[in-house]
Amino acid sequence: MDAKAVAVLAAGSPPPRAVVGRAVNTKVSDRAVKVVVSVTERVAYEVRQTVEPLGFSVRFFNSSQRFDRAHFGSGDTMVRDVRWTQEDGEVVRLDVDTHLQWGWGYAAGYDESGNFFLEIRRPPDLTRGDNVLAGRKVVIDPGHGPEASAVGPLGTTERDVNLAIGFALEGLLAGEGAEVALTRRNVDGPGLGDRPWIAYEAKGDIFVSIHNNALPVTADPAETPRGYMHFYYHPQSRRLAEAVTAAYHSRHPDLPDEGLRWGDLAVCRGTFMPAILTESAYVILPEQEEKLKSPSYQKRLAGSLLEGIREFLKDYQRLQKRLPEERAAAAGR
Ligand SMILES: [Zn+2]
Structure with missing residues:
Protein backbone atom coordinates (compact mmCIF):
# COMPACT_ATOMS: atom_id res chain seq x y z
CA MET A 1 0.00 0.00 0.00
CA ARG A 122 -8.77 -8.49 -20.44
CA PRO A 123 -7.30 -11.91 -21.26
CA PRO A 124 -4.40 -12.10 -23.72
CA ASP A 125 -5.47 -12.94 -27.27
CA LEU A 126 -4.15 -16.47 -27.80
CA THR A 127 -5.98 -17.10 -31.08
CA ARG A 128 -3.50 -15.33 -33.35
CA GLY A 129 -0.92 -18.08 -33.76
CA ASP A 130 -0.08 -21.64 -32.83
CA ASN A 131 2.68 -20.77 -30.38
CA VAL A 132 0.81 -19.62 -27.28
CA LEU A 133 4.05 -18.59 -25.58
CA ALA A 134 5.12 -16.07 -28.23
CA GLY A 135 4.69 -12.55 -26.88
CA ARG A 136 3.54 -13.67 -23.41
CA LYS A 137 5.14 -11.93 -20.44
CA VAL A 138 6.15 -14.36 -17.72
CA VAL A 139 7.41 -13.11 -14.35
CA ILE A 140 9.72 -15.62 -12.65
CA ASP A 141 10.27 -15.23 -8.92
CA PRO A 142 13.25 -17.25 -7.65
CA GLY A 143 12.30 -17.61 -3.97
CA HIS A 144 14.38 -16.16 -1.08
CA GLY A 145 17.58 -14.10 -1.15
CA PRO A 146 19.52 -12.70 0.48
CA GLU A 147 18.64 -15.31 3.13
CA ALA A 148 19.62 -18.84 2.09
CA SER A 149 16.46 -20.55 3.39
CA ALA A 150 16.88 -24.35 3.67
CA VAL A 151 20.39 -25.84 3.37
CA GLY A 152 20.97 -29.46 2.32
CA PRO A 153 23.48 -31.88 3.90
CA LEU A 154 25.94 -31.11 1.07
CA GLY A 155 25.60 -27.36 1.66
CA THR A 156 23.24 -26.63 -1.25
CA THR A 157 20.97 -23.66 -0.47
CA GLU A 158 17.37 -23.40 -1.57
CA ARG A 159 18.07 -19.79 -2.59
CA ASP A 160 20.73 -20.78 -5.15
CA VAL A 161 18.80 -23.75 -6.56
CA ASN A 162 15.70 -21.57 -7.03
CA LEU A 163 17.75 -19.01 -8.98
CA ALA A 164 19.39 -21.68 -11.15
CA ILE A 165 15.98 -23.16 -12.08
CA GLY A 166 14.71 -19.60 -12.69
CA PHE A 167 17.54 -18.88 -15.13
CA ALA A 168 16.96 -22.20 -16.90
CA LEU A 169 13.24 -21.40 -17.25
CA GLU A 170 14.08 -17.92 -18.51
CA GLY A 171 16.22 -19.44 -21.27
CA LEU A 172 13.52 -21.90 -22.32
CA LEU A 173 10.79 -19.24 -22.36
CA ALA A 174 12.93 -16.79 -24.33
CA GLY A 175 13.55 -19.57 -26.86
CA GLU A 176 9.76 -19.75 -27.35
CA GLY A 177 9.47 -16.01 -27.94
CA ALA A 178 8.12 -15.13 -24.48
CA GLU A 179 9.22 -12.02 -22.61
CA VAL A 180 10.65 -12.78 -19.19
CA ALA A 181 11.15 -10.67 -16.06
CA LEU A 182 12.91 -12.02 -12.96
CA THR A 183 12.34 -10.62 -9.47
CA ARG A 184 16.04 -11.21 -8.70
CA ARG A 185 19.20 -12.11 -10.63
CA ASN A 186 21.71 -12.64 -7.80
CA VAL A 187 21.78 -13.67 -4.13
CA ASP A 188 20.08 -10.42 -3.10
CA GLY A 189 16.32 -10.42 -3.33
CA PRO A 190 13.43 -8.00 -2.82
CA GLY A 191 11.15 -8.38 0.20
CA LEU A 192 8.33 -10.88 -0.01
CA GLY A 193 5.65 -8.17 -0.22
CA ASP A 194 7.46 -6.39 -3.07
CA ARG A 195 7.51 -9.41 -5.37
CA PRO A 196 3.84 -9.29 -6.47
CA TRP A 197 4.27 -5.53 -7.06
CA ILE A 198 7.23 -6.19 -9.35
CA ALA A 199 4.99 -8.55 -11.33
CA TYR A 200 2.18 -5.97 -11.40
CA GLU A 201 4.53 -3.23 -12.62
CA ALA A 202 5.94 -5.59 -15.25
CA LYS A 203 2.35 -6.26 -16.41
CA GLY A 204 3.05 -9.99 -16.39
CA ASP A 205 0.64 -12.46 -17.95
CA ILE A 206 1.77 -15.23 -15.60
CA PHE A 207 3.70 -15.31 -12.31
CA VAL A 208 5.68 -18.35 -11.16
CA SER A 209 7.43 -18.35 -7.79
CA ILE A 210 10.12 -21.04 -7.69
CA HIS A 211 10.85 -22.73 -4.37
CA ASN A 212 12.15 -26.01 -3.03
CA ASN A 213 11.02 -27.68 0.10
CA ALA A 214 12.23 -28.38 3.62
CA LEU A 215 10.67 -29.86 6.75
CA PRO A 216 10.43 -28.62 10.31
CA VAL A 217 13.03 -30.27 12.57
CA THR A 218 10.30 -32.20 14.38
CA ALA A 219 9.00 -33.85 11.17
CA ASP A 220 9.97 -37.39 10.17
CA PRO A 221 11.21 -37.21 6.54
CA ALA A 222 10.28 -40.87 6.01
CA GLU A 223 6.74 -40.53 7.37
CA THR A 224 5.25 -40.07 3.89
CA PRO A 225 6.67 -39.94 0.32
CA ARG A 226 8.22 -36.49 -0.23
CA GLY A 227 8.28 -34.84 -3.64
CA TYR A 228 6.65 -31.90 -5.43
CA MET A 229 3.65 -29.76 -4.54
CA HIS A 230 2.31 -26.68 -6.31
CA PHE A 231 0.26 -23.90 -4.70
CA TYR A 232 -2.37 -21.46 -5.97
CA TYR A 233 -4.61 -18.93 -4.23
CA HIS A 234 -7.06 -17.31 -6.67
CA PRO A 235 -9.47 -19.41 -8.73
CA GLN A 236 -7.94 -18.20 -12.02
CA SER A 237 -4.60 -19.67 -10.90
CA ARG A 238 -5.89 -23.14 -10.12
CA ARG A 239 -5.69 -24.44 -13.69
CA LEU A 240 -2.10 -23.23 -13.98
CA ALA A 241 -1.19 -25.15 -10.81
CA GLU A 242 -3.03 -28.20 -12.17
CA ALA A 243 -1.22 -28.01 -15.51
CA VAL A 244 2.19 -27.75 -13.83
CA THR A 245 1.31 -30.66 -11.53
CA ALA A 246 0.30 -32.76 -14.56
CA ALA A 247 3.59 -31.92 -16.31
CA TYR A 248 5.57 -33.02 -13.25
CA HIS A 249 3.46 -36.15 -12.98
CA SER A 250 4.34 -37.28 -16.49
CA ARG A 251 7.96 -36.05 -16.59
CA HIS A 252 9.16 -36.85 -13.04
CA PRO A 253 8.26 -40.45 -12.17
CA ASP A 254 11.33 -40.23 -9.90
CA LEU A 255 9.58 -37.73 -7.59
CA PRO A 256 6.47 -38.44 -5.47
CA ASP A 257 3.41 -36.29 -6.26
CA GLU A 258 2.29 -34.59 -3.04
CA GLY A 259 -0.74 -33.09 -4.74
CA LEU A 260 -2.21 -29.72 -5.64
CA ARG A 261 -2.34 -27.21 -2.78
CA TRP A 262 -4.33 -24.09 -1.98
CA GLY A 263 -2.20 -21.77 0.13
CA ASP A 264 -2.62 -18.30 1.63
CA LEU A 265 0.83 -17.28 0.36
CA ALA A 266 1.89 -13.66 -0.21
CA VAL A 267 3.29 -14.29 -3.70
CA CYS A 268 0.13 -16.13 -4.82
CA ARG A 269 -2.27 -13.48 -3.49
CA GLY A 270 -1.22 -10.88 -6.09
CA THR A 271 -4.41 -10.49 -8.08
CA PHE A 272 -3.34 -9.15 -11.46
CA MET A 273 -2.36 -12.41 -13.21
CA PRO A 274 -2.53 -16.17 -12.68
CA ALA A 275 0.12 -16.87 -10.02
CA ILE A 276 1.50 -20.07 -8.52
CA LEU A 277 4.25 -21.17 -6.15
CA THR A 278 6.11 -24.37 -6.99
CA GLU A 279 7.99 -26.69 -4.63
CA SER A 280 9.87 -29.11 -6.89
CA ALA A 281 11.73 -31.27 -4.37
CA TYR A 282 13.37 -31.28 -0.92
CA VAL A 283 16.75 -29.63 -0.69
CA ILE A 284 17.23 -31.27 2.76
CA LEU A 285 16.80 -34.88 1.52
CA PRO A 286 20.21 -36.16 0.31
CA GLU A 287 19.01 -37.99 -2.83
CA GLN A 288 16.85 -35.02 -3.89
CA GLU A 289 19.60 -32.51 -3.06
CA GLU A 290 21.85 -34.44 -5.50
CA LYS A 291 19.29 -33.88 -8.25
CA LEU A 292 18.60 -30.25 -7.36
CA LYS A 293 22.26 -29.22 -7.51
CA SER A 294 22.76 -30.80 -10.94
CA PRO A 295 22.44 -28.29 -13.83
CA SER A 296 20.91 -30.93 -16.10
CA TYR A 297 18.22 -31.73 -13.53
CA GLN A 298 17.58 -28.02 -12.96
CA LYS A 299 16.97 -27.73 -16.69
CA ARG A 300 14.66 -30.73 -16.59
CA LEU A 301 12.58 -29.09 -13.84
CA ALA A 302 12.49 -25.85 -15.84
CA GLY A 303 11.28 -27.88 -18.83
CA SER A 304 8.42 -29.24 -16.73
CA LEU A 305 7.44 -25.74 -15.60
CA LEU A 306 7.54 -24.60 -19.24
CA GLU A 307 5.34 -27.53 -20.24
CA GLY A 308 2.79 -26.69 -17.52
CA ILE A 309 2.67 -23.02 -18.54
CA ARG A 310 2.26 -23.98 -22.20
CA GLU A 311 -0.55 -26.46 -21.47
CA PHE A 312 -2.36 -23.88 -19.31
CA LEU A 313 -2.21 -21.36 -22.17
CA LYS A 314 -3.29 -23.94 -24.75
CA ASP A 315 -6.24 -24.83 -22.55
CA TYR A 316 -7.30 -21.19 -22.54
CA GLN A 317 -6.62 -20.90 -26.28
CA ARG A 318 -9.14 -23.71 -26.90
CA LEU A 319 -11.73 -21.93 -24.75
CA GLN A 320 -11.05 -18.63 -26.51
CA LYS A 321 -11.44 -20.24 -29.94
CA ARG A 322 -14.69 -21.92 -28.91
CA LEU A 323 -16.43 -18.96 -27.21
CA PRO A 324 -16.92 -15.73 -29.21
CA GLU A 325 -17.53 -13.70 -25.99
CA GLU A 326 -14.18 -14.80 -24.64
CA ARG A 327 -12.45 -13.83 -27.90
CA ALA A 328 -14.22 -10.47 -28.13
CA ALA A 329 -13.00 -9.40 -24.68
CA ALA A 330 -9.33 -10.18 -25.40
CA ALA A 331 -6.73 -7.45 -24.93
CA GLY A 332 -5.61 -5.22 -27.77
CA ARG A 333 -8.70 -5.57 -29.96
ZN1 LIG B 1 11.21 -21.43 -0.14
Whole structure:
Protein backbone atom coordinates (compact mmCIF):
# COMPACT_ATOMS: atom_id res chain seq x y z
CA MET A 1 0.00 0.00 0.00
CA ASP A 2 1.17 3.50 -0.82
CA ALA A 3 1.96 5.38 2.44
CA LYS A 4 0.57 8.58 0.89
CA ALA A 5 -2.83 6.88 0.65
CA VAL A 6 -3.00 6.37 4.43
CA ALA A 7 -4.49 8.98 6.76
CA VAL A 8 -4.27 8.29 10.51
CA LEU A 9 -7.36 9.43 12.42
CA ALA A 10 -7.24 10.74 15.99
CA ALA A 11 -7.74 8.15 18.73
CA GLY A 12 -11.42 7.56 19.42
CA SER A 13 -12.56 8.74 15.97
CA PRO A 14 -15.54 6.80 14.62
CA PRO A 15 -14.70 4.69 11.54
CA PRO A 16 -15.52 6.47 8.27
CA ARG A 17 -18.97 5.87 6.87
CA ALA A 18 -19.65 6.12 3.15
CA VAL A 19 -22.49 6.67 0.78
CA VAL A 20 -21.79 4.40 -2.21
CA GLY A 21 -23.20 5.67 -5.51
CA ARG A 22 -24.85 7.36 -7.15
CA ALA A 23 -23.02 6.38 -10.32
CA VAL A 24 -21.15 3.36 -11.59
CA ASN A 25 -19.24 3.62 -14.88
CA THR A 26 -17.32 1.10 -16.94
CA LYS A 27 -14.29 2.32 -18.89
CA VAL A 28 -12.50 0.31 -21.55
CA SER A 29 -8.76 0.39 -22.14
CA ASP A 30 -6.39 -1.84 -24.08
CA ARG A 31 -5.61 -4.08 -21.14
CA ALA A 32 -8.63 -3.87 -18.83
CA VAL A 33 -12.19 -2.81 -18.19
CA LYS A 34 -12.43 -0.53 -15.18
CA VAL A 35 -15.61 -0.44 -13.12
CA VAL A 36 -15.58 2.90 -11.27
CA VAL A 37 -17.92 3.62 -8.37
CA SER A 38 -18.29 6.98 -6.65
CA VAL A 39 -18.01 6.83 -2.85
CA THR A 40 -17.99 9.63 -0.27
CA GLU A 41 -15.33 8.00 1.98
CA ARG A 42 -12.65 5.34 1.57
CA VAL A 43 -14.26 2.58 3.61
CA ALA A 44 -13.02 -0.99 4.01
CA TYR A 45 -14.11 -3.30 1.20
CA GLU A 46 -13.81 -6.95 0.23
CA VAL A 47 -13.65 -8.34 -3.31
CA ARG A 48 -14.75 -11.91 -4.03
CA GLN A 49 -14.24 -13.44 -7.42
CA THR A 50 -15.75 -16.51 -9.04
CA VAL A 51 -14.87 -18.14 -12.36
CA GLU A 52 -16.97 -20.15 -14.82
CA PRO A 53 -18.58 -17.69 -15.21
CA LEU A 54 -16.29 -14.82 -14.20
CA GLY A 55 -18.00 -12.52 -11.70
CA PHE A 56 -17.22 -10.25 -8.77
CA SER A 57 -18.95 -9.30 -5.54
CA VAL A 58 -17.61 -6.19 -3.83
CA ARG A 59 -18.75 -5.50 -0.26
CA PHE A 60 -18.39 -1.98 1.13
CA PHE A 61 -18.52 -1.95 4.92
CA ASN A 62 -20.07 0.77 7.06
CA SER A 63 -21.86 2.07 3.98
CA SER A 64 -25.26 2.88 2.58
CA GLN A 65 -26.12 3.01 -1.10
CA ARG A 66 -27.93 5.52 -3.22
CA PHE A 67 -27.26 4.39 -6.78
CA ASP A 68 -29.32 5.83 -9.57
CA ARG A 69 -27.01 5.63 -12.61
CA ALA A 70 -25.00 2.96 -14.43
CA HIS A 71 -23.06 3.94 -17.53
CA PHE A 72 -21.59 1.16 -19.66
CA GLY A 73 -18.62 2.41 -21.68
CA SER A 74 -18.86 2.02 -25.43
CA GLY A 75 -16.84 -0.90 -26.71
CA ASP A 76 -17.19 -2.78 -23.41
CA THR A 77 -17.60 -6.41 -24.45
CA MET A 78 -16.82 -7.76 -20.99
CA VAL A 79 -19.26 -6.48 -18.36
CA ARG A 80 -22.73 -8.00 -18.72
CA ASP A 81 -24.46 -6.41 -15.75
CA VAL A 82 -23.85 -4.39 -12.59
CA ARG A 83 -26.27 -4.66 -9.68
CA TRP A 84 -26.25 -3.34 -6.13
CA THR A 85 -28.05 -4.11 -2.93
CA GLN A 86 -28.03 -2.95 0.68
CA GLU A 87 -27.21 -6.29 2.33
CA ASP A 88 -27.93 -4.98 5.80
CA GLY A 89 -27.64 -1.67 7.66
CA GLU A 90 -23.85 -1.69 7.32
CA VAL A 91 -22.96 -3.42 4.05
CA VAL A 92 -23.48 -2.43 0.41
CA ARG A 93 -22.85 -5.18 -2.14
CA LEU A 94 -22.03 -4.50 -5.77
CA ASP A 95 -22.24 -7.47 -8.13
CA VAL A 96 -20.42 -7.36 -11.47
CA ASP A 97 -21.35 -10.07 -13.99
CA THR A 98 -19.27 -10.63 -17.11
CA HIS A 99 -19.62 -12.43 -20.43
CA LEU A 100 -16.43 -14.37 -19.66
CA GLN A 101 -15.91 -17.83 -18.27
CA TRP A 102 -12.32 -17.42 -17.21
CA GLY A 103 -10.58 -14.56 -15.43
CA TRP A 104 -7.08 -13.28 -16.00
CA GLY A 105 -6.86 -11.20 -12.85
CA TYR A 106 -7.99 -7.88 -11.45
CA ALA A 107 -6.89 -4.92 -9.35
CA ALA A 108 -9.03 -2.97 -6.88
CA GLY A 109 -8.59 0.15 -4.80
CA TYR A 110 -9.37 3.85 -4.54
CA ASP A 111 -8.11 6.24 -7.23
CA GLU A 112 -6.75 9.79 -6.75
CA SER A 113 -10.28 11.22 -6.80
CA GLY A 114 -11.33 8.86 -4.03
CA ASN A 115 -13.49 6.74 -6.33
CA PHE A 116 -13.43 2.99 -5.93
CA PHE A 117 -12.26 0.99 -8.96
CA LEU A 118 -12.33 -2.66 -9.93
CA GLU A 119 -9.99 -3.13 -12.88
CA ILE A 120 -10.76 -6.41 -14.63
CA ARG A 121 -7.96 -7.57 -16.89
CA ARG A 122 -8.77 -8.49 -20.44
CA PRO A 123 -7.30 -11.91 -21.26
CA PRO A 124 -4.40 -12.10 -23.72
CA ASP A 125 -5.47 -12.94 -27.27
CA LEU A 126 -4.15 -16.47 -27.80
CA THR A 127 -5.98 -17.10 -31.08
CA ARG A 128 -3.50 -15.33 -33.35
CA GLY A 129 -0.92 -18.08 -33.76
CA ASP A 130 -0.08 -21.64 -32.83
CA ASN A 131 2.68 -20.77 -30.38
CA VAL A 132 0.81 -19.62 -27.28
CA LEU A 133 4.05 -18.59 -25.58
CA ALA A 134 5.12 -16.07 -28.23
CA GLY A 135 4.69 -12.55 -26.88
CA ARG A 136 3.54 -13.67 -23.41
CA LYS A 137 5.14 -11.93 -20.44
CA VAL A 138 6.15 -14.36 -17.72
CA VAL A 139 7.41 -13.11 -14.35
CA ILE A 140 9.72 -15.62 -12.65
CA ASP A 141 10.27 -15.23 -8.92
CA PRO A 142 13.25 -17.25 -7.65
CA GLY A 143 12.30 -17.61 -3.97
CA HIS A 144 14.38 -16.16 -1.08
CA GLY A 145 17.58 -14.10 -1.15
CA PRO A 146 19.52 -12.70 0.48
CA GLU A 147 18.64 -15.31 3.13
CA ALA A 148 19.62 -18.84 2.09
CA SER A 149 16.46 -20.55 3.39
CA ALA A 150 16.88 -24.35 3.67
CA VAL A 151 20.39 -25.84 3.37
CA GLY A 152 20.97 -29.46 2.32
CA PRO A 153 23.48 -31.88 3.90
CA LEU A 154 25.94 -31.11 1.07
CA GLY A 155 25.60 -27.36 1.66
CA THR A 156 23.24 -26.63 -1.25
CA THR A 157 20.97 -23.66 -0.47
CA GLU A 158 17.37 -23.40 -1.57
CA ARG A 159 18.07 -19.79 -2.59
CA ASP A 160 20.73 -20.78 -5.15
CA VAL A 161 18.80 -23.75 -6.56
CA ASN A 162 15.70 -21.57 -7.03
CA LEU A 163 17.75 -19.01 -8.98
CA ALA A 164 19.39 -21.68 -11.15
CA ILE A 165 15.98 -23.16 -12.08
CA GLY A 166 14.71 -19.60 -12.69
CA PHE A 167 17.54 -18.88 -15.13
CA ALA A 168 16.96 -22.20 -16.90
CA LEU A 169 13.24 -21.40 -17.25
CA GLU A 170 14.08 -17.92 -18.51
CA GLY A 171 16.22 -19.44 -21.27
CA LEU A 172 13.52 -21.90 -22.32
CA LEU A 173 10.79 -19.24 -22.36
CA ALA A 174 12.93 -16.79 -24.33
CA GLY A 175 13.55 -19.57 -26.86
CA GLU A 176 9.76 -19.75 -27.35
CA GLY A 177 9.47 -16.01 -27.94
CA ALA A 178 8.12 -15.13 -24.48
CA GLU A 179 9.22 -12.02 -22.61
CA VAL A 180 10.65 -12.78 -19.19
CA ALA A 181 11.15 -10.67 -16.06
CA LEU A 182 12.91 -12.02 -12.96
CA THR A 183 12.34 -10.62 -9.47
CA ARG A 184 16.04 -11.21 -8.70
CA ARG A 185 19.20 -12.11 -10.63
CA ASN A 186 21.71 -12.64 -7.80
CA VAL A 187 21.78 -13.67 -4.13
CA ASP A 188 20.08 -10.42 -3.10
CA GLY A 189 16.32 -10.42 -3.33
CA PRO A 190 13.43 -8.00 -2.82
CA GLY A 191 11.15 -8.38 0.20
CA LEU A 192 8.33 -10.88 -0.01
CA GLY A 193 5.65 -8.17 -0.22
CA ASP A 194 7.46 -6.39 -3.07
CA ARG A 195 7.51 -9.41 -5.37
CA PRO A 196 3.84 -9.29 -6.47
CA TRP A 197 4.27 -5.53 -7.06
CA ILE A 198 7.23 -6.19 -9.35
CA ALA A 199 4.99 -8.55 -11.33
CA TYR A 200 2.18 -5.97 -11.40
CA GLU A 201 4.53 -3.23 -12.62
CA ALA A 202 5.94 -5.59 -15.25
CA LYS A 203 2.35 -6.26 -16.41
CA GLY A 204 3.05 -9.99 -16.39
CA ASP A 205 0.64 -12.46 -17.95
CA ILE A 206 1.77 -15.23 -15.60
CA PHE A 207 3.70 -15.31 -12.31
CA VAL A 208 5.68 -18.35 -11.16
CA SER A 209 7.43 -18.35 -7.79
CA ILE A 210 10.12 -21.04 -7.69
CA HIS A 211 10.85 -22.73 -4.37
CA ASN A 212 12.15 -26.01 -3.03
CA ASN A 213 11.02 -27.68 0.10
CA ALA A 214 12.23 -28.38 3.62
CA LEU A 215 10.67 -29.86 6.75
CA PRO A 216 10.43 -28.62 10.31
CA VAL A 217 13.03 -30.27 12.57
CA THR A 218 10.30 -32.20 14.38
CA ALA A 219 9.00 -33.85 11.17
CA ASP A 220 9.97 -37.39 10.17
CA PRO A 221 11.21 -37.21 6.54
CA ALA A 222 10.28 -40.87 6.01
CA GLU A 223 6.74 -40.53 7.37
CA THR A 224 5.25 -40.07 3.89
CA PRO A 225 6.67 -39.94 0.32
CA ARG A 226 8.22 -36.49 -0.23
CA GLY A 227 8.28 -34.84 -3.64
CA TYR A 228 6.65 -31.90 -5.43
CA MET A 229 3.65 -29.76 -4.54
CA HIS A 230 2.31 -26.68 -6.31
CA PHE A 231 0.26 -23.90 -4.70
CA TYR A 232 -2.37 -21.46 -5.97
CA TYR A 233 -4.61 -18.93 -4.23
CA HIS A 234 -7.06 -17.31 -6.67
CA PRO A 235 -9.47 -19.41 -8.73
CA GLN A 236 -7.94 -18.20 -12.02
CA SER A 237 -4.60 -19.67 -10.90
CA ARG A 238 -5.89 -23.14 -10.12
CA ARG A 239 -5.69 -24.44 -13.69
CA LEU A 240 -2.10 -23.23 -13.98
CA ALA A 241 -1.19 -25.15 -10.81
CA GLU A 242 -3.03 -28.20 -12.17
CA ALA A 243 -1.22 -28.01 -15.51
CA VAL A 244 2.19 -27.75 -13.83
CA THR A 245 1.31 -30.66 -11.53
CA ALA A 246 0.30 -32.76 -14.56
CA ALA A 247 3.59 -31.92 -16.31
CA TYR A 248 5.57 -33.02 -13.25
CA HIS A 249 3.46 -36.15 -12.98
CA SER A 250 4.34 -37.28 -16.49
CA ARG A 251 7.96 -36.05 -16.59
CA HIS A 252 9.16 -36.85 -13.04
CA PRO A 253 8.26 -40.45 -12.17
CA ASP A 254 11.33 -40.23 -9.90
CA LEU A 255 9.58 -37.73 -7.59
CA PRO A 256 6.47 -38.44 -5.47
CA ASP A 257 3.41 -36.29 -6.26
CA GLU A 258 2.29 -34.59 -3.04
CA GLY A 259 -0.74 -33.09 -4.74
CA LEU A 260 -2.21 -29.72 -5.64
CA ARG A 261 -2.34 -27.21 -2.78
CA TRP A 262 -4.33 -24.09 -1.98
CA GLY A 263 -2.20 -21.77 0.13
CA ASP A 264 -2.62 -18.30 1.63
CA LEU A 265 0.83 -17.28 0.36
CA ALA A 266 1.89 -13.66 -0.21
CA VAL A 267 3.29 -14.29 -3.70
CA CYS A 268 0.13 -16.13 -4.82
CA ARG A 269 -2.27 -13.48 -3.49
CA GLY A 270 -1.22 -10.88 -6.09
CA THR A 271 -4.41 -10.49 -8.08
CA PHE A 272 -3.34 -9.15 -11.46
CA MET A 273 -2.36 -12.41 -13.21
CA PRO A 274 -2.53 -16.17 -12.68
CA ALA A 275 0.12 -16.87 -10.02
CA ILE A 276 1.50 -20.07 -8.52
CA LEU A 277 4.25 -21.17 -6.15
CA THR A 278 6.11 -24.37 -6.99
CA GLU A 279 7.99 -26.69 -4.63
CA SER A 280 9.87 -29.11 -6.89
CA ALA A 281 11.73 -31.27 -4.37
CA TYR A 282 13.37 -31.28 -0.92
CA VAL A 283 16.75 -29.63 -0.69
CA ILE A 284 17.23 -31.27 2.76
CA LEU A 285 16.80 -34.88 1.52
CA PRO A 286 20.21 -36.16 0.31
CA GLU A 287 19.01 -37.99 -2.83
CA GLN A 288 16.85 -35.02 -3.89
CA GLU A 289 19.60 -32.51 -3.06
CA GLU A 290 21.85 -34.44 -5.50
CA LYS A 291 19.29 -33.88 -8.25
CA LEU A 292 18.60 -30.25 -7.36
CA LYS A 293 22.26 -29.22 -7.51
CA SER A 294 22.76 -30.80 -10.94
CA PRO A 295 22.44 -28.29 -13.83
CA SER A 296 20.91 -30.93 -16.10
CA TYR A 297 18.22 -31.73 -13.53
CA GLN A 298 17.58 -28.02 -12.96
CA LYS A 299 16.97 -27.73 -16.69
CA ARG A 300 14.66 -30.73 -16.59
CA LEU A 301 12.58 -29.09 -13.84
CA ALA A 302 12.49 -25.85 -15.84
CA GLY A 303 11.28 -27.88 -18.83
CA SER A 304 8.42 -29.24 -16.73
CA LEU A 305 7.44 -25.74 -15.60
CA LEU A 306 7.54 -24.60 -19.24
CA GLU A 307 5.34 -27.53 -20.24
CA GLY A 308 2.79 -26.69 -17.52
CA ILE A 309 2.67 -23.02 -18.54
CA ARG A 310 2.26 -23.98 -22.20
CA GLU A 311 -0.55 -26.46 -21.47
CA PHE A 312 -2.36 -23.88 -19.31
CA LEU A 313 -2.21 -21.36 -22.17
CA LYS A 314 -3.29 -23.94 -24.75
CA ASP A 315 -6.24 -24.83 -22.55
CA TYR A 316 -7.30 -21.19 -22.54
CA GLN A 317 -6.62 -20.90 -26.28
CA ARG A 318 -9.14 -23.71 -26.90
CA LEU A 319 -11.73 -21.93 -24.75
CA GLN A 320 -11.05 -18.63 -26.51
CA LYS A 321 -11.44 -20.24 -29.94
CA ARG A 322 -14.69 -21.92 -28.91
CA LEU A 323 -16.43 -18.96 -27.21
CA PRO A 324 -16.92 -15.73 -29.21
CA GLU A 325 -17.53 -13.70 -25.99
CA GLU A 326 -14.18 -14.80 -24.64
CA ARG A 327 -12.45 -13.83 -27.90
CA ALA A 328 -14.22 -10.47 -28.13
CA ALA A 329 -13.00 -9.40 -24.68
CA ALA A 330 -9.33 -10.18 -25.40
CA ALA A 331 -6.73 -7.45 -24.93
CA GLY A 332 -5.61 -5.22 -27.77
CA ARG A 333 -8.70 -5.57 -29.96
ZN1 LIG B 1 11.21 -21.43 -0.14
